[in-house]
Structure formats: structure tokens, C-alpha cells
Amino acid sequence: MKIDNSSALFERAKAVLPSGYTRQMVVTKPHPLYVSHGEGCWITDVDGNRLIDWVNNFSAQIHGHAKAEIVEAITEQASSVQSTTMPSEWEVKLAELLVERIPSVDKVRFMNSGTEANIIAVKAARAYTGKSKIAKMEGGYHGQYDLLEASYQPMPDAWGNIGEPNSVAYHPGTPQSLLDEVVCLPLNNIDAARAILRSRASEIAAVILDPWRLQVGMVEPQQDFLEMLREETEKLGIILIFDEVWCLRFGYHGYQGATGITPDMTTMGKIIGGGQPIGALGGKDEFMSVFALGEDGVPLIKHSGTFTANPMSLAAGYTAMELMTRDAFDALDSTNDRLREGLEAIRVDCELPGVVQGSGSVSALIMTNIPITDYRTLAFAAASGLLEKLGVFEKALLQQGVMTLRGGFVGSTPMTNDDIDFTLNGYRKAIEAVDKTHPG
Numbered sequence: 029m030k031i032d033n034s035s036a037l038f039e040r041a042k043a044v045l046p047s048g049y050t051r052q053m054v055v056t057k058p059h060p061l062y063v064s065h066g067e068g069c070w071i072t073d074v075d076g077n078r079l080i081d082w083v084n085n086f087s088a089q090i091h092g093h094a095k096a097e098i099v100e101a102i103t104e105q106a107s108s109v110q111s112t113t114m115p116s117e118w119e120v121k122l123a124e125l126l127v128e129r130i131p132s133v134d135k136v137r138f139m140n141s142g143t144e145a146n147i148i149a150v151k152a153a154r155a156y157t158g159k160s161k162i163a164k165m166e167g168g169y170h171g172q173y174d175l176l177e178a179s180y181q182p183m184p185d186a187w188g189n190i191g192e193p194n195s196v197a198y199h200p201g202t203p204q205s206l207l208d209e210v211v212c213l214p215l216n217n218i219d220a221a222r223a224i225l226r227s228r229a230s231e232i233a234a235v236i237l238d239p240w241r242l243q244v245g246m247v248e249p250q251q252d253f254l255e256m257l258r259e260e261t262e263k264l265g266i267i268l269i270f271d272e273v274w275c276l277r278f279g280y281h282g283y284q285g286a287t288g289i290t291p292d293m294t295t296m297g298k299i300i301g302g303g304q305p306i307g308a309l310g311g312k313d314e315f316m317s318v319f320a321l322g323e324d325g326v327p328l329i330k331h332s333g334t335f336t337a338n339p340m341s342l343a344a345g346y347t348a349m350e351l352m353t354r355d356a357f358d359a360l361d362s363t364n365d366r367l368r369e370g371l372e373a374i375r376v377d378c379e380l381p382g383v384v385q386g387s388g389s390v391s392a393l394i395m396t397n398i399p400i401t402d403y404r405t406l407a408f409a410a411a412s413g414l415l416e417k418l419g420v421f422e423k424a425l426l427q428q429g430v431m432t433l434r435g436g437f438v439g440s441t442p443m444t445n446d447d448i449d450f451t452l453n454g455y456r457k458a459i460e461a462v463d464k465t466h467p468g
């Protein structure tokens with residue numbers, strides 16, 4: 029694999045960006061591959077390496093790259109108006125689409141990222157309930173908001189009691205007063221989480237969780253745990269927020285449609301932007317009323333923003349979402365079922381430990397026999413070599429022209445059976461290569 033042009037760019041980057049990067053999540057050794065262009069599910073770097081893209085910008089690119097209809101929508105919009113204070117019809121159209129599809133959504137507000145959607149969701153929940161604390165799962169990721177970063181990847185010596193996890197800073201300098209506003213819940217531990225919610229209900233404004241999988245597909249909230257959260261929050265006057273920034277790609281009605289559990293508010297992002305920056309908060313009328321003008325003409329939450337609801341993101345997002353019909357979701361899922369079955373068959377054939385898991389258009393190689401049920405068991409598996417092994421496979425797959433992220437495969441609609449065969453073939457060759465260089 030040629031890397032000369034990427035190496036040269038990285039040398040320049042190190043002079044002007046800390047360690048040469050802007051995005052921590054894409055840090056790779058010895059350096060990243062710099063993109064040249066993409067087409068469908070393929071992406072080409074500046075050295076001419078052509079890779080099948082199973083990362084899809086952390087799941088945002090549901091149609092892969094340069095989808096003709098989206099390119100056309102963006103081009104037309106760019107040659108008309110890129111940003112303005114005036115609302116556009118796209119805002120109404122994308123809101124109508126989300127209201128029609130996502131069970132918990134009667135009304136929508138747009139933002140520019142998933143992080144921002146979660147920030148505004150927290151404000152809304154606080155304004156509605158008059159309470160300040162937010163409950164989240166230990167290990168849950170909700171973007172770059174310091175409040176919700178509490179207990180994302182805490183070190184074992186800070187964990188605290190398993191039934192009552194500590195709220196731990198992710199970054200140095202996080203104020204203790206802010207950590208005190210977070211109540212950490214142990215994922216999938218129904219009795220302990222219920223007890224915490226009951227005992228602290230008078231302080232907790234909202235519970236937020238990604239209802240699908242925490243930590244890049246590794247840990248799955250169980251259905252009965254989600255049901256308990258729905259039941260308890262409703263009884264206790266706590267707002268239940270599903271962070272569907274990632275998992276809205278799970279189906280036509282989002283992940284909530286698949287579970288049959290309807291939260292009070294839903295945060296969205298990624299796929300609803302069609303490749304442009306976006307975030308959105310949706311919810312029942314009652315909860316979204318905090319954004320509506322009161323009798324005095326002033327809302328409880330004065331949400332705004334220079335690029336909020338910009339027509340470029342909305343045009344791309346509406347076009348992308350309109351293309352995601354029920355049939356398009358079914359086709360995407362069945363291509364990815366084929367991938368999962370193929371990866372698992374090769375795993376068994378090559379006698380690798382673990383399992384290939386996932387659902388819908390996202391799959392993960394879990395290369396360990398340690399059962400992963402919550403953040404702590406994941407951290408234990410990671411410390412026992414799982415992350416290292418996934419890193420080795422990520423590199424070996426890249427050599428085969430298959431771009432993945434830490435064992436995760438996120439599909440896109442242009443992928444065909446030939447693309448799956450290419451990927452599976454690459455996986456088998458990657459295993460052989462790893463066996464040679466890392467025997468045992």
C-alpha cells in the first residue's frame with residue numbers, strides 16, 4: 029500500500045494541528061490516510077488506494093459517497109442560498125418527514141451536530157421539569173458535552189460500587205459541581221438502576237441513553253432494561269431521552285420503532301444530514317412546548333444559532349432521508365445480514381474466539397469469549413487484549429482494501445453482493461496475514 033502522499037500531508041499537518049489531527053477518533057498510526065474522493069461505497073486516498081468504506085463517517089453516510097440525488101440537491105442549494113436567517117421549505121419538509129416516521133416526535137428543533145442536540149435536550153428537560161440532574165449510563169457516549177461525558181470510559185479505580193457507579197470526569201479540569209449533576213446508572217442492572225431512579229427521582233430531570241449499543245456496537249441495552257426505564261421514568265416524572273444520533277439508521281421508524289418503546293424526547297443526527305452537519309431534537313408536543321412562545325411572547329428555552337437549520341444541511345438531509353424508504357431499509361439490512369453471516373462463518377472456520385454480532389446495517393467483530401454486558405465487562409475485555417486485537421485486524425483489513433473501525437462494519441445503500449464478497453475475501457486474507465505476523 030502506497031502512503032507517500034499521506035505521509036507528506038501528515039508532516040505538514042503536525043506543524044499546524046496538535047499531533048497533526050483534529051478528530052481524536054480518527055487517530056491512526058503512523059498517520060491517517062488522507063482522502064482524495066469517494067464514489068458509492070468506495071473511497072480513494074491521495075496515494076490512489078481504493079478502499080471499501082465500512083466506516084461511513086461513523087455511520088452518517090448511509091448512502092455512501094457522492095449519491096447523485098444528494099449532490100444535485102446540495103449543488104442547487106449552494107448556487108441559490110447557502111445560509112440566511114430566513115427559514116427555508118427544507119426545514120418544514122425534513123421536520124414533516126421526522127414527525128411522520130419517528131413515534132416519539134410531534135415537533136422538531138434542528139441543530140448542527142448530535143452533541144448540540146443532546147445539549148439542547150438537557151436544557152429542555154431541565155426547563156420542563158424544573159429539576160437539574162441528568163441520569164446516564166456508565167460508559168454511555170453522547171458527544172462532546174462535558175456534562176454527558178461524565179463516566180464515559182472511567183478507569184476501574186474510579187468506578188465505585190457496581191450498583192451505584194461514580195460520576196467520573198472524562199477530562200481533567202471537569203468541575204466537581206458539574207459531575208455532581210450527573211447520576212450514573214449501571215446498564216442492564218435492572219434492580220440497581222430502578223433503586224437509584226426511585227431514590228433520586230426528585231432531583232433527576234431526565235434519563236438519557238443510546239438505546240441500541242454503547243461504545244461502538246459493543247454493549248447492548250437489554251429490552252427488559254429499556255422497558256424498566258420507560259415504566260419508571262413515566263411514574264417518577266423523569267423525561268426519557270433516547271439518543272438516536274447513531275441508531276436512527278436502524279429502521280424506518282428509528283430504533284424506537286423496532287423496540288416498541290417510545291421515549292419522551294429523541295435526539296438525532298448523522299444520517300438525517302445526508303452527509304452535511306446536522307442534529308435534531310424531537311419530542312411530544314408537551315415536552316417540546318418549552319421552545320414555543322409563551323403568552324408573554326417568550327419561550328422557556330431560547331434556542332437559536334447562526335447555522336441552525338441551514339438550508340444546505342436540510343436539503344441534503346431531506347433528500348437522503350426521502351431515499352430511505354421502507355424497502356431501502358430492508359435492502360440495506362439484508363445486505364448486512366449477508367455480511368454478518370459471512371464474517372461469522374469465516375470466524376468459525378478459522379477458529380477465532382468470540383462472535384460476530386450486530387443488527388440492521390451495523391456489525392461488530394467481538395474477538396473475545398468474555399461476555400460483554402455492560403461498560404465494566406467491556407473495559408475488562410478491552411484490558412484483556414480485545415482492543416489491541418481489533419487494532420491489529422483493522423490494519424490487516426486496510427491492507428486488503430477494507431476500511432473498518434475497531435471491528436465495526438457500518439453499511440451503506442450502494443453496497444452490492446459483490447462488495448460483500450470483496451469484504452469477506454479481504455477478511456479471510458486478513459486473518460491469514462495476522463496469523464503469520466501474530467501467531468497465537
Ligand code: PMP
Nearest residue numbers: 141142143170171238273274297
Ligand atoms: N450520541 C451518539 C450515540 C453518538 O454516537 C454520537 C457521535 N458518534 C453523538 C451523540 C455525537 O454526535 P456528533 O458527533 O454529531 O456531535
